[in-house]
Amino acid sequence: MSNTDFVLAVEDLTVAFDGFKAIDNLTLYIDRGELRVIIGPNGAGKTTLLDLICGKTKASAGSIKFKNHEMTKLPEHKIVRAGIGRKFQTPSIYENLSVFKNLEVSFPSGRSVFGALGFRCTDEVKARVQAVAQEIGLADQLHTESGLLSHGQKQWLEIGMLLMQDPELLMLDEPIAGMSPRERELTAELLKRIAQNRSVIVIEHDMDFVKQIAHKVTVMHQGKILAEGPMEKVQADPKVIDVYLGH
Numbered sequence: 001m002s003n004t005d006f007v008l009a010v011e012d013l014t015v016a017f018d019g020f021k022a023i024d025n026l027t028l029y030i031d032r033g034e035l036r037v038i039i040g041p042n043g044a045g046k047t048t049l050l051d052l053i054c055g056k057t058k059a060s061a062g063s064i065k066f067k068n069h070e071m072t073k074l075p076e077h078k079i080v081r082a083g084i085g086r087k088f089q090t091p092s093i094y095e096n097l098s099v100f101k102n103l104e105v106s107f108p109s110g111r112s113v114f115g116a117l118g119f120r121c122t123d124e125v126k127a128r129v130q131a132v133a134q135e136i137g138l139a140d141q142l143h144t145e146s147g148l149l150s151h152g153q154k155q156w157l158e159i160g161m162l163l164m165q166d167p168e169l170l171m172l173d174e175p176i177a178g179m180s181p182r183e184r185e186l187t188a189e190l191l192k193r194i195a196q197n198r199s200v201i202v203i204e205h206d207m208d209f210v211k212q213i214a215h216k217v218t219v220m221h222q223g224k225i226l227a228e229g230p231m232e233k234v235q236a237d238p239k240v241i242d243v244y245l246g247h
Contacts, residue, residue: 006065007032007169007199008053013062015052022048024223025062030169035195037202037210039234040220041244046203049220050171053201054086055079066169081108085167087175093157095147099138102146103129106161128164135193136160137186152183156190163194170194171201176209188212207235219244 008030015023023045030036038046051057053064055076064071071079093102107125133139136156141149146157155175162170175191176184184206191200191213204210210217210231217234219227221244227237234240 005032006030007034007067008201009063009065009068010049010053011063011065013049013052013064014060015048015057016060021223023052023059026220026223026225028218028225030199030201032168032199033195033197035191035200035202035213035215036218037204037214037216038218038220039204039207039210039244040226043222044220045223046220047173048223050086050173050201050203053079053171054084080165080167083166083168084171085162085165085169086171086173087158087162088173093146093154093161095145097146098143099133099146099149099157100129100142102157103132103160103164106164108165132160132163135163136190150180150183152179152187155179155183155187159190159194167198169199169201173203174205175202176204176206184209 006029008028010026010028013023013026014021026049038049040046048057052059053071055071055074059072062072066079066082066084069082071082074082094105097105104125107128129142130139133142136159138153138156138160141153146154149157159172159175172191176187179187188209191202194200202213214231216229217231218225219234219240226243227234227240
């Protein structure tokens with residue numbers, strides 16, 4: 001099968017820890033500009049899959065192609081540079097720096113000639129910070145110390161720090177955990193916005209949230225894909241009801 005059209009093509013991916021197959025011969029294709037949600041019971045291998053895509057864990061077998069380039073042998077920083085961004089469950093922002101500074105330091109200075117000579121806050125960087133702050137809903141908080149933000153705002157700031165690098169694929173692990181209902185709504189809007197010009201993979205448990213945002217849902221179980229498709233189809237699948245939704 002030719003993968004030219006997919007932003008991400010994961011084929012026959014397997015990873016075993018001490019003989020236990022956390023990911024078992026898994027194949028997954030993500031389109032450009034797609035918002036895909038991965039659901040499944042704990043221990044299904046969802047986070048491990050993201051670890052494999054971003055290079056944190058190395059595959060035992062199989063292939064991960066990003067824009068047709070093989071990623072499985074690359075170190076993490078090269079995968080990031082290729083255009084894959086990953087947000088973990090715990091936000092890792094610089095609490096004592098302003099929102100502006102958090103975004104500014106996330107700009108990939110390595111792309112510029114001056115990157116090696118010390119960082120300079122150019123007009124290009126300022127414009128990018130403004131645009132990203134607008135996108136994540138923190139444009140009026142640029143001078144706020146990040147530690148003072150609400151839990152939801154911290155999560156958005158961290159998404160913003162990834163957006164500064166303009167990734168073509170963004171992966172988020174349970175982005176709405178611990179958020180208020182209003183923050184969840186705003187996060188749904190934010191994810192839909194950012195998926196307009198990049199691909200996004202979200203791992204989530206909250207089914208109402210999944211319904212709001214997903215173009216397509218992948219259900220994982222025991223390191224394999226159990227079902228895939230629009231939420232309505234997946235929800236009605238007897239296998240899915242049996243292992244996941246029924247509990």
